[in-house]
Amino acid sequence: MTLVTRRNAIVGASGLLLAGCEKITASPTVRKVLTLGEKATLSGQRLVTDRNALAPEFTRADLSPRFRMNGNRLPASAEYQAHMASNFADWKLEIGGKVARPFSLTLAQLKAAPQRTQITRHDCVEGWSAIGEWTGVPLSLLLRHAQISSTAQYIVFHCADDFSGIPYYESIDLSDAMHPQTILAHTMNRQPLPVGHGAPIRLRVERALGYKHAKYVMRIEAVETLAGIHGGGGGYWEDHSGYQWFAGI
Ligand SMILES: Nc1nc2c(c(=O)[nH]1)N[C@H]1C(S)=C(S)[C@@H](COP(=O)(O)O)O[C@H]1N2
Numbered sequence: 001m002t003l004v005t006r007r008n009a010i011v012g013a014s015g016l017l018l019a020g021c022e023k024i025t026a027s028p029t030v031r032k033v034l035t036l037g038e039k040a041t042l043s044g045q046r047l048v049t050d051r052n053a054l055a056p057e058f059t060r061a062d063l064s065p066r067f068r069m070n071g072n073r074l075p076a077s078a079e080y081q082a083h084m085a086s087n088f089a090d091w092k093l094e095i096g097g098k099v100a101r102p103f104s105l106t107l108a109q110l111k112a113a114p115q116r117t118q119i120t121r122h123d124c125v126e127g128w129s130a131i132g133e134w135t136g137v138p139l140s141l142l143l144r145h146a147q148i149s150s151t152a153q154y155i156v157f158h159c160a161d162d163f164s165g166i167p168y169y170e171s172i173d174l175s176d177a178m179h180p181q182t183i184l185a186h187t188m189n190r191q192p193l194p195v196g197h198g199a200p201i202r203l204r205v206e207r208a209l210g211y212k213h214a215k216y217v218m219r220i221e222a223v224e225t226l227a228g229i230h231g232g233g234g235g236y237w238e239d240h241s242g243y244q245w246f247a248g249i
């Protein structure tokens with residue numbers, strides 16, 4: 001299979017998925033997975049929150065002149081640094097776990113898929129915020145292309161970086177994963193995503209606090225349960241600092 005054929009296949013499929021995405025509430029399949037997600041994650045806070053509501057979007061006039069880099073700014077692994085040196089030309093994002101059709105995508109293929117651009121405010125739990133413009137592929141397109149299993153409850157993001165040898169990872173439920181503003185961003189403020197902000201791609205999950213926005217995403221895994229994934233808490237900070245798994249804002 002040539003690269004061009006592969007890309008056409010993926011773009012074609014994603015195009016169809018985008019049409020479906022706009023009708024997200026009308027699709028019985030998506031309604032089913034959303035319902036499963038809600039059941040798995042019900043809590044007092046979530047009961048009073050509309051999980052489908054959009055996060056506020058801003059204009060270019062609102063962009064923060066400086067957007068801080070937080071947490072890791074350069075993954076230490078030799079593999080990551082080799083990808084960085086070749087401008088991520090041979091890098092591939094893997095999508096697997098509880099899906100019928102696992103697949104991987106190059107950065108060029110990700111950029112050729114349907115895109116969404118949004119200007120949103122990032123809120124870090126440490127008490128700072130910044131407004132940035134993000135462009136990327138809706139996560140829902142990739143999950144539907146992979147034919148996510150009806151038994152999957154969470155999406156896990158495995159990252160290239162670590163803190164003292166412990167890998168960074170994060171997870172969200174299907175409600176956040178299928179949300180239209182949840183994208184894998186490769187572009188920030190109309191420039192290629194800088195390494196400090198998570199190159200080649202980072203998650204934007206706009207209804208959640210900063211630590212959920214995994215940078216340096218290498219692999220996406222659909223799972224039925226978070227038990228058995230690292231410490232089982234659903235994320236690096238959840239496992240190691242008692243951060244709440246549900247970080248909705
Ligand atoms: N892989 C990875 N993702 C991460 C982090 C990190 O250290 N590693 N830090 C998190 C935190 S706490 C915040 S506030 C944001 C910071 O994103 P920024 O560096 O683009 O500002 O990334 C989040 N995602």
Ligand SMILES: [Mo]
Pocket residue numbers: 070123124125126210211
């Ligand atoms: Mo943060």
